[in-house]
Amino acid sequence: MRAVQYTEVGRPPVVNEVAVPEPGPGQILLEVTAAGVCHSDLAVMGWSADEFPYPLPLTLGHEGAGRVAAVGAEVRSVSVGDSVVVYGPWGCGVCHACAKGAENYCPRAAGMGIMPPGLGRPGALADYMLVDSERHVVPIGDLDPVQTVPLTDAGLTPYHAIRRSLDKMYAGSTVVVIGVGGLGHIGVQLLRAMSAATVVALDVRPESLELAERSGAHHVFKSDASAVDKVRELSNGEGASVVLDFVGAQATVDLAAKLVGMDGDVTVVGIGGGVLPVSFASVPYGVRAGVTYWGTRSELIELIDLARAGSVSAHVERYELAEAPQVYERLHEGRIQGRAVIVP
Ligand code: NAD
Ligand code: ZN
Ligand code: ZN
Numbered sequence: 607m608r609a610v611q612y613t614e615v616g617r618p619p620v621v622n623e624v625a626v627p628e629p630g631p632g633q634i635l636l637e638v639t640a641a642g643v644c645h646s647d648l649a650v651m652g653w654s655a656d657e658f659p660y661p662l663p664l665t666l667g668h669e670g671a672g673r674v675a676a677v678g679a680e681v682r683s684v685s686v687g688d689s690v691v692v693y694g695p696w697g698c699g700v701c702h703a704c705a706k707g708a709e710n711y712c713p714r715a716a717g718m719g720i721m722p723p724g725l726g727r728p729g730a731l732a733d734y735m736l737v738d739s740e741r742h743v744v745p746i747g748d749l750d751p752v753q754t755v756p757l758t759d760a761g762l763t764p765y766h767a768i769r770r771s772l773d774k775m776y777a778g779s780t781v782v783v784i785g786v787g788g789l790g791h792i793g794v795q796l797l798r799a800m801s802a803a804t805v806v807a808l809d810v811r812p813e814s815l816e817l818a819e820r821s822g823a824h825h826v827f828k829s830d831a832s833a834v835d836k837v838r839e840l841s842n843g844e845g846a847s848v849v850l851d852f853v854g855a856q857a858t859v860d861l862a863a864k865l866v867g868m869d870g871d872v873t874v875v876g877i878g879g880g881v882l883p884v885s886f887a888s889v890p891y892g893v894r895a896g897v898t899y900w901g902t903r904s905e906l907i908e909l910i911d912l913a914r915a916g917s918v919s920a921h922v923e924r925y926e927l928a929e930a931p932q933v934y935e936r937l938h939e940g941r942i943q944g945r946a947v948i949v950p
Pocket of ligand 3: 712714
Protein backbone atom coordinates (compact mmCIF):
# COMPACT_ATOMS: atom_id res chain seq x y z
CA MET A 607 0.00 0.00 0.00
CA ARG A 608 1.00 3.66 -0.32
CA ALA A 609 1.94 5.73 2.73
CA VAL A 610 2.99 9.39 3.01
CA GLN A 611 6.09 9.22 5.16
CA TYR A 612 8.47 11.59 6.86
CA THR A 613 11.68 9.60 6.44
CA GLU A 614 14.49 11.91 7.46
CA VAL A 615 14.55 15.03 9.64
CA GLY A 616 14.64 18.14 7.47
CA ARG A 617 13.56 16.43 4.24
CA PRO A 618 10.10 16.77 2.71
CA PRO A 619 7.69 13.82 3.08
CA VAL A 620 7.49 11.22 0.30
CA VAL A 621 5.02 8.59 -0.86
CA ASN A 622 6.42 5.11 -0.13
CA GLU A 623 5.24 1.56 -0.74
CA VAL A 624 4.82 -0.31 2.59
CA ALA A 625 3.13 -3.55 3.74
CA VAL A 626 -0.55 -3.51 4.71
CA PRO A 627 -0.59 -4.01 8.50
CA GLU A 628 -2.50 -6.89 10.11
CA PRO A 629 -4.76 -6.24 13.10
CA GLY A 630 -3.66 -8.00 16.28
CA PRO A 631 -6.00 -8.76 19.20
CA GLY A 632 -8.21 -5.75 19.96
CA GLN A 633 -7.02 -3.82 16.89
CA ILE A 634 -8.92 -2.56 13.85
CA LEU A 635 -7.66 -2.24 10.27
CA LEU A 636 -9.23 0.65 8.36
CA GLU A 637 -9.24 1.19 4.62
CA VAL A 638 -8.70 4.95 4.75
CA THR A 639 -11.53 6.96 3.17
CA ALA A 640 -10.19 10.42 4.09
CA ALA A 641 -7.29 12.00 5.99
CA GLY A 642 -6.94 15.64 7.06
CA VAL A 643 -3.72 17.64 6.88
CA CYS A 644 -2.97 19.63 10.05
CA HIS A 645 -0.60 22.54 10.57
CA SER A 646 0.91 20.67 13.53
CA ASP A 647 2.63 18.32 11.07
CA LEU A 648 4.60 21.32 9.80
CA ALA A 649 5.73 21.98 13.37
CA VAL A 650 6.71 18.32 13.76
CA MET A 651 8.68 18.42 10.51
CA GLY A 652 10.39 21.60 11.74
CA TRP A 653 11.91 19.92 14.81
CA SER A 654 15.64 19.19 14.84
CA ALA A 655 17.03 15.64 14.90
CA ASP A 656 17.96 16.10 18.59
CA GLU A 657 14.43 16.91 19.71
CA PHE A 658 12.57 14.62 17.27
CA PRO A 659 10.63 12.22 19.52
CA TYR A 660 9.17 9.67 17.08
CA PRO A 661 10.62 6.68 15.26
CA LEU A 662 11.33 7.25 11.55
CA PRO A 663 10.00 6.67 8.96
CA LEU A 664 6.75 8.13 10.27
CA THR A 665 3.53 7.72 8.30
CA LEU A 666 1.87 11.11 8.69
CA GLY A 667 -1.79 12.01 9.25
CA HIS A 668 -3.54 12.34 12.62
CA GLU A 669 -7.02 13.04 11.24
CA GLY A 670 -8.33 9.74 9.90
CA ALA A 671 -11.56 8.24 8.60
CA GLY A 672 -12.03 4.79 7.14
CA ARG A 673 -14.10 1.76 6.44
CA VAL A 674 -13.40 -1.22 8.73
CA ALA A 675 -11.48 -3.72 6.57
CA ALA A 676 -10.64 -6.30 9.27
CA VAL A 677 -10.86 -6.65 13.04
CA GLY A 678 -8.61 -8.50 15.48
CA ALA A 679 -9.78 -10.97 18.11
CA GLU A 680 -11.96 -9.54 20.91
CA VAL A 681 -13.21 -6.55 18.86
CA ARG A 682 -16.97 -6.52 19.41
CA SER A 683 -18.38 -3.03 18.89
CA VAL A 684 -17.48 -2.50 15.21
CA SER A 685 -17.78 -4.79 12.19
CA VAL A 686 -16.21 -5.05 8.77
CA GLY A 687 -17.74 -2.43 6.47
CA ASP A 688 -18.55 0.15 9.20
CA SER A 689 -17.65 3.76 8.37
CA VAL A 690 -15.79 5.40 11.26
CA VAL A 691 -13.54 8.30 12.22
CA VAL A 692 -10.50 7.89 14.45
CA TYR A 693 -10.13 9.45 17.91
CA GLY A 694 -6.45 10.42 17.77
CA PRO A 695 -5.09 11.25 21.26
CA TRP A 696 -4.71 7.65 22.38
CA GLY A 697 -4.30 7.08 26.11
CA CYS A 698 -3.80 4.06 28.34
CA GLY A 699 -7.54 3.59 28.70
CA VAL A 700 -7.55 2.79 32.43
CA CYS A 701 -6.22 5.79 34.42
CA HIS A 702 -8.53 8.42 35.97
CA ALA A 703 -8.27 10.79 32.97
CA CYS A 704 -8.91 7.98 30.49
CA ALA A 705 -11.83 6.69 32.56
CA LYS A 706 -13.42 10.13 32.05
CA GLY A 707 -12.76 9.87 28.31
CA ALA A 708 -10.01 12.50 28.53
CA GLU A 709 -7.37 10.31 26.90
CA ASN A 710 -5.85 13.56 25.54
CA TYR A 711 -4.69 14.20 29.11
CA CYS A 712 -3.57 10.64 29.95
CA PRO A 713 -0.51 11.06 32.20
CA ARG A 714 0.67 7.51 31.50
CA ALA A 715 0.52 7.28 27.70
CA ALA A 716 3.96 8.73 26.96
CA GLY A 717 5.68 6.55 29.56
CA MET A 718 3.97 3.47 28.16
CA GLY A 719 5.05 4.29 24.58
CA ILE A 720 1.46 4.99 23.52
CA MET A 721 1.45 7.64 20.78
CA PRO A 722 -1.22 8.98 18.42
CA PRO A 723 -1.45 7.79 14.83
CA GLY A 724 0.58 10.16 12.64
CA LEU A 725 2.35 11.50 15.73
CA GLY A 726 4.47 8.49 16.59
CA ARG A 727 2.38 5.58 15.31
CA PRO A 728 1.67 5.06 11.59
CA GLY A 729 -1.00 7.60 10.61
CA ALA A 730 -3.88 8.06 8.23
CA LEU A 731 -2.07 9.33 5.13
CA ALA A 732 -2.01 5.84 3.62
CA ASP A 733 -4.30 3.33 1.94
CA TYR A 734 -4.80 1.49 5.24
CA MET A 735 -4.24 2.35 8.90
CA LEU A 736 -4.25 0.39 12.13
CA VAL A 737 -6.26 1.60 15.14
CA ASP A 738 -5.09 0.18 18.48
CA SER A 739 -8.48 -0.19 20.15
CA GLU A 740 -12.21 -0.02 19.45
CA ARG A 741 -12.27 2.83 22.02
CA HIS A 742 -10.62 4.96 19.37
CA VAL A 743 -13.18 4.82 16.57
CA VAL A 744 -16.51 6.62 16.34
CA PRO A 745 -19.04 5.33 13.78
CA ILE A 746 -20.28 8.02 11.38
CA GLY A 747 -22.92 6.05 9.47
CA ASP A 748 -23.74 7.75 6.19
CA LEU A 749 -21.95 11.05 6.92
CA ASP A 750 -19.44 11.94 4.17
CA PRO A 751 -15.97 10.92 5.48
CA VAL A 752 -14.28 13.75 3.54
CA GLN A 753 -16.49 16.37 5.21
CA THR A 754 -16.35 14.66 8.57
CA VAL A 755 -12.66 13.79 8.98
CA PRO A 756 -11.56 17.36 9.91
CA LEU A 757 -13.81 17.13 12.95
CA THR A 758 -11.40 14.63 14.56
CA ASP A 759 -8.86 17.40 15.21
CA ALA A 760 -9.69 20.71 13.47
CA GLY A 761 -13.16 20.32 15.03
CA LEU A 762 -12.45 18.44 18.26
CA THR A 763 -9.65 20.77 19.39
CA PRO A 764 -11.72 23.99 19.24
CA TYR A 765 -14.78 22.14 20.60
CA HIS A 766 -12.79 21.15 23.70
CA ALA A 767 -11.33 24.66 24.10
CA ILE A 768 -14.78 26.25 23.75
CA ARG A 769 -16.48 23.82 26.13
CA ARG A 770 -14.16 24.62 29.02
CA SER A 771 -14.96 28.34 28.72
CA LEU A 772 -18.64 27.98 27.85
CA ASP A 773 -19.81 29.67 31.07
CA LYS A 774 -18.10 32.87 29.91
CA MET A 775 -19.82 32.87 26.50
CA TYR A 776 -23.15 34.39 27.49
CA ALA A 777 -25.42 36.67 25.45
CA GLY A 778 -23.80 40.09 25.26
CA SER A 779 -20.27 38.77 25.79
CA THR A 780 -17.58 38.95 23.11
CA VAL A 781 -15.46 35.97 22.07
CA VAL A 782 -12.39 36.48 19.88
CA VAL A 783 -10.91 33.82 17.60
CA ILE A 784 -7.37 34.47 16.36
CA GLY A 785 -6.39 32.49 13.22
CA VAL A 786 -9.17 31.23 10.97
CA GLY A 787 -7.60 28.26 9.22
CA GLY A 788 -8.48 24.59 9.66
CA LEU A 789 -9.19 24.85 13.39
CA GLY A 790 -10.34 28.46 13.52
CA HIS A 791 -13.11 28.27 10.90
CA ILE A 792 -14.70 25.28 12.61
CA GLY A 793 -14.16 27.08 15.93
CA VAL A 794 -16.21 30.02 14.65
CA GLN A 795 -19.03 27.69 13.53
CA LEU A 796 -19.00 25.93 16.89
CA LEU A 797 -19.14 29.22 18.79
CA ARG A 798 -22.25 30.17 16.82
CA ALA A 799 -23.81 26.75 17.41
CA MET A 800 -22.95 26.50 21.11
CA SER A 801 -23.21 30.05 22.46
CA ALA A 802 -25.06 33.35 22.21
CA ALA A 803 -21.83 35.38 22.35
CA THR A 804 -20.75 37.92 19.75
CA VAL A 805 -18.03 36.24 17.70
CA VAL A 806 -15.07 38.28 16.42
CA ALA A 807 -12.49 36.64 14.11
CA LEU A 808 -8.97 37.96 13.46
CA ASP A 809 -6.52 36.84 10.80
CA VAL A 810 -3.73 38.26 8.65
CA ARG A 811 -5.03 36.75 5.39
CA PRO A 812 -8.05 38.30 3.62
CA GLU A 813 -9.13 34.83 2.37
CA SER A 814 -9.24 33.58 5.95
CA LEU A 815 -11.31 36.58 7.04
CA GLU A 816 -13.72 35.80 4.20
CA LEU A 817 -13.97 32.21 5.40
CA ALA A 818 -14.57 33.51 8.94
CA GLU A 819 -17.49 35.56 7.68
CA ARG A 820 -18.94 32.59 5.81
CA SER A 821 -18.47 30.50 8.96
CA GLY A 822 -20.68 32.88 10.92
CA ALA A 823 -18.37 35.44 12.56
CA HIS A 824 -20.27 38.62 13.48
CA HIS A 825 -17.17 40.78 12.95
CA VAL A 826 -13.87 40.14 11.19
CA PHE A 827 -10.77 42.32 11.57
CA LYS A 828 -7.17 42.26 10.54
CA SER A 829 -5.09 40.66 13.29
CA ASP A 830 -2.98 43.56 14.53
CA ALA A 831 -2.89 46.13 17.33
CA SER A 832 -5.85 48.00 15.80
CA ALA A 833 -8.10 45.08 16.71
CA VAL A 834 -7.75 45.93 20.42
CA ASP A 835 -9.70 49.20 20.17
CA LYS A 836 -12.28 47.65 17.84
CA VAL A 837 -12.98 44.82 20.27
CA ARG A 838 -13.10 47.25 23.24
CA GLU A 839 -15.59 49.38 21.33
CA LEU A 840 -18.00 46.62 20.41
CA SER A 841 -17.83 45.13 23.91
CA ASN A 842 -18.78 48.42 25.64
CA GLY A 843 -15.20 48.87 26.81
CA GLU A 844 -15.12 45.53 28.60
CA GLY A 845 -12.85 43.52 26.29
CA ALA A 846 -13.31 39.91 25.31
CA SER A 847 -14.68 37.42 27.82
CA VAL A 848 -12.82 34.66 25.97
CA VAL A 849 -9.91 34.74 23.50
CA LEU A 850 -9.06 31.56 21.61
CA ASP A 851 -5.65 31.78 19.93
CA PHE A 852 -5.36 29.27 17.08
CA VAL A 853 -1.93 30.61 16.07
CA GLY A 854 0.04 30.84 19.31
CA ALA A 855 2.81 33.03 17.85
CA GLN A 856 4.36 35.75 20.04
CA ALA A 857 2.40 38.40 18.13
CA THR A 858 -0.93 36.65 18.74
CA VAL A 859 -0.44 35.75 22.41
CA ASP A 860 0.61 39.37 23.06
CA LEU A 861 -2.53 40.48 21.25
CA ALA A 862 -4.68 38.00 23.19
CA ALA A 863 -3.39 39.44 26.49
CA LYS A 864 -4.54 42.90 25.36
CA LEU A 865 -7.92 41.74 24.04
CA VAL A 866 -9.11 39.87 27.10
CA GLY A 867 -11.28 41.63 29.68
CA MET A 868 -11.56 41.22 33.47
CA ASP A 869 -12.23 37.67 34.64
CA GLY A 870 -11.86 36.47 31.04
CA ASP A 871 -10.21 33.37 29.61
CA VAL A 872 -7.26 33.23 27.22
CA THR A 873 -6.74 29.81 25.70
CA VAL A 874 -3.71 29.18 23.53
CA VAL A 875 -4.31 26.33 21.09
CA GLY A 876 -1.80 27.14 18.36
CA ILE A 877 1.72 25.85 18.83
CA GLY A 878 3.49 28.86 17.36
CA GLY A 879 5.93 29.03 20.28
CA GLY A 880 4.78 32.37 21.73
CA VAL A 881 4.89 32.88 25.49
CA LEU A 882 1.79 34.45 27.03
CA PRO A 883 2.82 37.43 29.19
CA VAL A 884 0.81 36.71 32.33
CA SER A 885 1.62 38.44 35.59
CA PHE A 886 -0.49 40.29 38.14
CA ALA A 887 -0.19 43.60 36.32
CA SER A 888 0.09 42.47 32.69
CA VAL A 889 -3.47 41.19 32.24
CA PRO A 890 -6.81 42.32 33.72
CA TYR A 891 -7.81 40.97 37.15
CA GLY A 892 -9.24 37.47 37.19
CA VAL A 893 -7.87 36.37 33.84
CA ARG A 894 -7.49 32.63 33.48
CA ALA A 895 -4.83 31.66 30.94
CA GLY A 896 -4.31 28.15 29.65
CA VAL A 897 -3.42 25.76 26.91
CA THR A 898 -5.49 22.90 25.56
CA TYR A 899 -4.55 19.75 23.73
CA TRP A 900 -6.97 18.02 21.32
CA GLY A 901 -10.20 16.82 23.03
CA THR A 902 -11.94 13.99 24.84
CA ARG A 903 -13.65 10.88 23.46
CA SER A 904 -17.11 11.98 24.52
CA GLU A 905 -16.53 15.39 22.92
CA LEU A 906 -15.79 13.72 19.57
CA ILE A 907 -19.02 11.73 19.88
CA GLU A 908 -20.91 15.00 20.62
CA LEU A 909 -19.26 16.70 17.67
CA ILE A 910 -20.27 13.92 15.26
CA ASP A 911 -23.83 14.38 16.51
CA LEU A 912 -23.55 18.14 15.88
CA ALA A 913 -22.40 17.37 12.32
CA ARG A 914 -25.32 14.99 11.86
CA ALA A 915 -27.65 17.81 12.96
CA GLY A 916 -26.08 20.10 10.35
CA SER A 917 -24.62 22.57 12.88
CA VAL A 918 -21.04 22.27 11.67
CA SER A 919 -19.65 21.82 8.19
CA ALA A 920 -15.93 21.95 7.43
CA HIS A 921 -14.67 23.89 4.43
CA VAL A 922 -12.62 21.26 2.65
CA GLU A 923 -10.07 21.25 -0.17
CA ARG A 924 -9.85 17.72 -1.59
CA TYR A 925 -6.56 16.19 -2.85
CA GLU A 926 -5.27 12.78 -3.93
CA LEU A 927 -2.76 10.84 -1.85
CA ALA A 928 0.05 11.33 -4.38
CA GLU A 929 -0.39 15.09 -3.96
CA ALA A 930 0.18 15.03 -0.18
CA PRO A 931 3.79 16.30 -0.28
CA GLN A 932 2.64 19.32 -2.32
CA VAL A 933 -0.30 19.86 0.04
CA TYR A 934 2.16 20.32 2.92
CA GLU A 935 3.99 22.92 0.81
CA ARG A 936 0.74 24.74 0.10
CA LEU A 937 -0.14 24.68 3.80
CA HIS A 938 3.29 26.06 4.64
CA GLU A 939 2.81 28.88 2.12
CA GLY A 940 -0.62 29.75 3.54
CA ARG A 941 -2.43 28.63 0.38
CA ILE A 942 -5.03 26.27 1.92
CA GLN A 943 -8.52 27.52 2.85
CA GLY A 944 -10.15 25.61 5.69
CA ARG A 945 -8.85 22.04 5.78
CA ALA A 946 -7.00 20.06 3.10
CA VAL A 947 -8.29 16.49 3.01
CA ILE A 948 -6.49 13.66 1.24
CA VAL A 949 -8.64 10.99 -0.39
CA PRO A 950 -6.56 7.85 -1.09
P1 NAD B 1 -3.88 26.59 9.42
O1 NAD B 1 -2.60 26.76 8.72
O2 NAD B 1 -4.98 25.85 8.74
O3 NAD B 1 -4.48 28.00 9.86
C1 NAD B 1 -3.71 28.99 10.48
C2 NAD B 1 -4.45 30.32 10.31
O4 NAD B 1 -3.80 31.29 11.12
C3 NAD B 1 -4.41 30.85 8.88
O5 NAD B 1 -5.70 31.35 8.50
C4 NAD B 1 -3.39 31.99 8.95
O6 NAD B 1 -3.63 33.02 8.02
C5 NAD B 1 -3.60 32.47 10.37
N1 NAD B 1 -2.46 33.19 10.92
C6 NAD B 1 -1.14 32.93 10.77
N2 NAD B 1 -0.39 33.86 11.44
C7 NAD B 1 -1.27 34.71 12.02
C8 NAD B 1 -1.14 35.85 12.86
N3 NAD B 1 0.06 36.33 13.21
N4 NAD B 1 -2.26 36.48 13.27
C9 NAD B 1 -3.48 36.00 12.92
N5 NAD B 1 -3.67 34.92 12.14
C10 NAD B 1 -2.58 34.30 11.69
O7 NAD B 1 -3.53 25.86 10.80
P2 NAD B 1 -4.42 24.83 11.67
O8 NAD B 1 -4.23 23.45 11.15
O9 NAD B 1 -5.77 25.39 11.86
O10 NAD B 1 -3.66 24.88 13.08
C11 NAD B 1 -3.66 26.06 13.85
C12 NAD B 1 -2.67 25.95 14.99
O11 NAD B 1 -3.16 25.03 15.97
C13 NAD B 1 -1.30 25.41 14.59
O12 NAD B 1 -0.31 26.01 15.40
C14 NAD B 1 -1.40 23.93 14.95
O13 NAD B 1 -0.14 23.35 15.12
C15 NAD B 1 -2.18 24.03 16.22
N6 NAD B 1 -2.91 22.84 16.67
C16 NAD B 1 -2.96 22.65 18.01
C17 NAD B 1 -3.70 21.59 18.52
C18 NAD B 1 -3.79 21.38 20.00
O14 NAD B 1 -4.25 20.32 20.43
N7 NAD B 1 -3.41 22.35 20.81
C19 NAD B 1 -4.37 20.73 17.65
C20 NAD B 1 -4.31 20.97 16.28
C21 NAD B 1 -3.58 22.05 15.80
ZN1 ZN C 1 -3.53 18.41 14.41
ZN1 ZN D 1 -4.71 6.94 30.75
